[in-house]
Amino acid sequence: MDESSGVRSGDEGPGLPESAKTALTTGAVARHLGVSPTTLRSWDRRYGLGPAVRPDGRHRRWTPRDVAMLETMCRLTSAGVPPAEAARTVLQPVGGAPVPGASQRTGSVPRTPAPEREPVSGDTRQECRGLSRAAVRLDAAAVDERLTCAVDRHGLAVAWQEVMVPALHTVGRRWASSGDRYVEVEHLLSWHVSTTLRRCTPAPVAHDGAGPVVLACVPGEEHTLPLEALNAALGEQGVPVRMFGAAVPAEALTAAVRRLGPAAVVLWAQARSTASLPLARHVAAAEWGVKGARRQPTVVLGGPGWAGRAMPGMVRPPGLREALAALTAGYGDLAAAPPGR
Structure with a gap:
């Protein structure tokens, strides 16, 4: 084995294609690209960007063609292209002809990463x-x-x-x-x-449609992990997001809403002591736009702090999957909504 290149010179075997005889190990490819082996395995499982040749009973081997595809994947994702879209571009080049060997890969590329996948194995x-x-x-x-x-x-x-x-x-x-x-x-x-x-959060992308989704913890609230999860999940769906994080002052939040004109505002409150109904109503009443075409955001209340409180006109999803479904569906509705809805 050549440790510097990752090529196992004694593994060729008489039945392997010539391309497999000069293939690289996953570790060598990861070092060449500057990514982790876990990332390569993830791209293989999720998008079918695996080695075209898999010798029986042997470790996966990456041919020069495989490496070239991965280099394109890295360039696209580094430029801010979502991984699923980048993978579609890599596997389906200009002209629509499939990449040679792609039919032997792990499967077709989904339109977007599937955030609602159920566990496929294990407990x-x-x-x-x-x-x-x-x-x-x-x-x-x-x-x-x-x-x-x-x-x-x-x-x-x-x-x-x-x-x-x-x-x-x-x-x-x-x-x-x-x-x-x-x-x-x-x-x-x-x-x-x-x-x-x-x-897991894709790089932000420009969007010309409806305003973004604003994610903010209410004043005095420091628990940001649920919003970070929602931020990543919305990013996977291509929804534009503005993440403000922990303990956003009420004045700053209101100013941001008026500047951005968001489709929705998610207010996270972990404790009842931080869940402020007056703040939620104030955000829901914020308006922007020219006279006769005024808009207001949809307010989504997240976290146990809002439990047991009736707030007509506001959405209170019980978990991440429900919040994601409400925001992606609502985002499309809001994008198509007429002015002054």
Whole structure:
């Protein structure tokens, strides 16, 4: 084996095509492209950007043609093209002719990454336990690997609701029941969850249609992870988003709404003490546009702080998947809505 190039010179075998005899290992390709091997495996599973030749019983091998396709994928995603769109471009070049070997790949490319995928194998409860145990051991590498695998296997929405949130609750209960022990565990897990969510968030793209979706925690609210998950999921769907994060002052939020003219505003409140009905009504009443064509945002209330409060005209989804469905559907409706709706 040539360690510098990743080529296994003794593995060719008499039945392999010539291209397979000079192919690279996944590690060598990852080093060449400056991405992680996990990213290459994810592109293979999600979009079919895997090696065209897979010798039986052997590790995957990447031919020069495969590497050239991956280089194009990297250039497109670095320029801000969503991964699914970039993969379609790579696999279906100008003229519509399929890339040679693409029919042997893992499958066709979906129009958008599927955030609603159900688990295809395994038990998410077991994955949650494994993630919690890795966090308790303060094993950062294992935590990061388990989070990445959960997103790759189930999609972001399922991974968030069935793996990340239960693990965070488990660690939180340990902290609450043991004094100040495990606080470092919760901080480590939260940091890696946030890192994973941001890694999954596509680069923002320009949009000429309806205004963006604004995501903001209400004043005094510091819990941003649910909004980070929603930000990533909306980005996967190509919805323009403005993420303002924790504890946004009421005056600043109102000013941003008037400047941006958003299709919807999501207000996150973890605790009842921070959930302000007057603020929600104030945001819902914000208007912009010329006289006779005034617009107002749809207000979406997220988080347990809003529980048990009746707010006519506002949306209160119970979870990420429901929020994503309401916002993507509402985004299309709002984009087509007549002025002064």
